[in-house]
Amino acid sequence: MAYHSSRWIPRNQRLKFQIVNAVFTALVLVPQFYVLGRPKSTRYCRQPxxxxxxxxxxxxxxxxxxxxxxxxxxxxxxxxxxxxxxxGLLSCGQGLCTAILTLTAAACAKTTPELYYTSLILTVASTFSTGFFMVRGGLWLTSKRPATEPRRNNE
Structure with missing residues (x-):
């Protein structure tokens, strides 16, 4: 999305977009680092x-x-x-792993709640991202498909 969004902005004015990108990255990474640093996150959980x-x-x-x-x-x-x-393919695979681990780790909601709910949020985000790119890929494939001529009725 960053690539396509940035193309709407003239090349010499993309610094603003870079700042927005940095803020978005911080909004994504800071909560993950916070949960990673929590002492409760190191408690036993059946899933990794x-x-x-x-x-x-x-x-x-x-x-x-x-x-x-x-x-x-x-x-x-x-x-x-x-x-x-x-x-992108590796990221999709990682999202699938996140979903599987989260769906099989319901007991971890009691022992490591921050970690479990962060994993749940990452699962939802990954699901939306995968859906978005599947729709986008489908639209791209249909636009690249050769046009067929309409059938003529010679009767």
């Missing part, structure tokens, strides 16, 4: 939600890096697009 949160933080950093790069580089090299799409 703490490890998953660490992975989510890493994915968030990489995503924000891609957002910065995409708003600075114009045009974007094909190799960077390829890396971004590989990252």
């Amino acid at each position: 939600l703490l490890n998953n949160l660490s992975t989510s933080i890493a994915v968030s950093f990489i995503a924000s890096g891609f957002a910065v790069i995409f708003t600075l580089i114009d045009p974007v090299p094909q190799s960077l697009w390829a890396a971004y799409h590989v990252f």
Whole structure:
């Protein structure tokens, strides 16, 4: 979304967009670091939600890096697009893991509530993100589909 949104802004005025991107990144990362640093988060939980949160933080950093790069580089090299799409698939897989771990960790809501509810929020965000990109990908595929000629009725 950062790439497409930044293209509406003239190249010499994208600093404002970079500031908005930095604020958004902080809003995403600060709560994750807060939960990671909580003493309750290290309590026993049957599922490795703490490890998953660490992975989510890493994915968030990489995503924000891609957002910065995409708003600075114009045009974007094909190799960077390829890396971004590989990252997107890995990120989708990480979101799926988050969903599975969260759905099987209901007991952790009592022992590590902040960690469990953060994982639940990340699951919802991942679900919305996956849905958004599935719809977007479907629309892209239908726009790239060759047009067919209408049938003529010779009767």
